[in-house]
Amino acid sequence: MFAYLAADTDALIDDARVAPPLSLRKPQDWPSVLTTAQVAELLSVNRQTVLIMIARRELPASRVGKLWRIAPEDVWPFVPPGIRARWPEGPWHDVAPP
Numbered sequence: 001m002f003a004y005l006a007a008d009t010d011a012l013i014d015d016a017r018v019a020p021p022l023s024l025r026k027p028q029d030w031p032s033v034l035t036t037a038q039v040a041e042l043l044s045v046n047r048q049t050v051l052i053m054i055a056r057r058e059l060p061a062s063r064v065g066k067l068w069r070i071a072p073e074d075v076w077p078f079v080p081p082g083i084r085a086r087w088p089e090g091p092w093h094d095v096a097p098p
Contacts, residue, residue, distance in 0.1 A: 021041060023083050026087055027072065033069040034071075034075060035067070036068050036070070039059070042075060042079055042083070043075070043078055043080070
Protein backbone atom coordinates (compact mmCIF):
# COMPACT_ATOMS: atom_id res chain seq x y z
CA MET A 1 0.00 0.00 0.00
CA PHE A 2 1.00 3.61 -0.55
CA ALA A 3 -0.09 7.02 0.71
CA TYR A 4 -2.38 8.69 -1.76
CA LEU A 5 -5.08 11.32 -1.98
CA ALA A 6 -8.56 9.93 -2.30
CA ALA A 7 -10.07 11.00 -5.62
CA ASP A 8 -13.32 12.35 -4.19
CA THR A 9 -11.81 14.11 -1.16
CA ASP A 10 -8.64 15.87 -0.13
CA ALA A 11 -8.12 13.34 2.65
CA LEU A 12 -4.78 11.59 2.74
CA ILE A 13 -5.01 7.83 2.85
CA ASP A 14 -2.06 6.90 5.02
CA ASP A 15 -0.02 3.73 5.08
CA ALA A 16 2.25 3.17 8.08
CA ARG A 17 5.22 2.37 5.83
CA VAL A 18 4.97 5.54 3.75
CA ALA A 19 5.34 9.04 5.19
CA PRO A 20 3.36 11.77 3.44
CA PRO A 21 5.42 14.11 1.27
CA LEU A 22 6.75 17.22 2.96
CA SER A 23 4.43 19.38 0.87
CA LEU A 24 1.45 17.74 2.63
CA ARG A 25 2.92 18.14 6.12
CA LYS A 26 2.77 21.25 8.29
CA PRO A 27 6.08 23.17 8.20
CA GLN A 28 6.51 22.69 11.95
CA ASP A 29 6.49 18.93 11.29
CA TRP A 30 9.34 19.11 8.78
CA PRO A 31 12.74 17.72 9.84
CA SER A 32 15.08 20.21 11.53
CA VAL A 33 17.40 20.00 8.50
CA LEU A 34 16.48 19.06 4.94
CA THR A 35 18.34 17.15 2.26
CA THR A 36 18.67 18.38 -1.31
CA ALA A 37 16.15 15.71 -2.35
CA GLN A 38 13.60 16.95 0.20
CA VAL A 39 14.09 20.55 -0.94
CA ALA A 40 13.69 19.48 -4.57
CA GLU A 41 10.41 17.76 -3.67
CA LEU A 42 9.09 20.82 -1.84
CA LEU A 43 10.00 23.20 -4.66
CA SER A 44 8.90 20.79 -7.41
CA VAL A 45 12.28 21.04 -9.10
CA ASN A 46 15.09 18.65 -9.96
CA ARG A 47 17.72 17.96 -7.30
CA GLN A 48 20.31 19.44 -9.67
CA THR A 49 18.41 22.74 -9.58
CA VAL A 50 18.75 22.80 -5.78
CA LEU A 51 22.49 22.21 -6.11
CA ILE A 52 22.72 25.10 -8.59
CA MET A 53 20.83 27.34 -6.16
CA ILE A 54 23.33 26.39 -3.45
CA ALA A 55 26.31 27.01 -5.76
CA ARG A 56 24.92 30.45 -6.70
CA ARG A 57 24.43 31.18 -2.99
CA GLU A 58 20.72 31.74 -3.56
CA LEU A 59 19.93 29.05 -1.00
CA PRO A 60 22.02 28.89 2.19
CA ALA A 61 23.26 25.38 2.95
CA SER A 62 25.88 23.60 5.03
CA ARG A 63 28.07 20.81 3.78
CA VAL A 64 28.35 17.75 6.00
CA GLY A 65 30.98 15.51 4.43
CA LYS A 66 29.82 15.11 0.83
CA LEU A 67 26.19 15.95 1.62
CA TRP A 68 24.35 19.26 1.76
CA ARG A 69 21.93 20.13 4.56
CA ILE A 70 19.49 23.02 4.38
CA ALA A 71 17.54 24.71 7.18
CA PRO A 72 13.78 24.64 6.57
CA GLU A 73 13.45 28.37 7.29
CA ASP A 74 15.87 29.05 4.42
CA VAL A 75 13.71 27.00 2.04
CA TRP A 76 10.37 28.53 3.07
CA PRO A 77 10.71 31.70 0.94
CA PHE A 78 11.08 29.50 -2.18
CA VAL A 79 8.11 27.23 -1.40
CA PRO A 80 5.33 27.68 -3.99
CA PRO A 81 2.50 30.01 -2.92
CA GLY A 82 -0.06 27.18 -3.05
CA ILE A 83 1.80 25.27 -0.36
CA ARG A 84 2.57 28.42 1.67
CA ALA A 85 -1.14 29.33 1.65
CA ARG A 86 -2.07 26.08 3.43
CA TRP A 87 -0.24 27.26 6.56
CA PRO A 88 -0.56 31.05 6.81
CA GLU A 89 0.35 30.91 10.50
CA GLY A 90 3.31 28.56 10.05
CA PRO A 91 6.59 29.14 11.86
CA TRP A 92 8.03 31.29 9.04
CA HIS A 93 4.83 32.95 7.80
CA ASP A 94 6.40 36.42 7.94
CA VAL A 95 9.35 35.46 5.68
CA ALA A 96 8.76 37.01 2.27
CA PRO A 97 9.41 35.13 -0.98
CA PRO A 98 12.55 36.19 -2.91
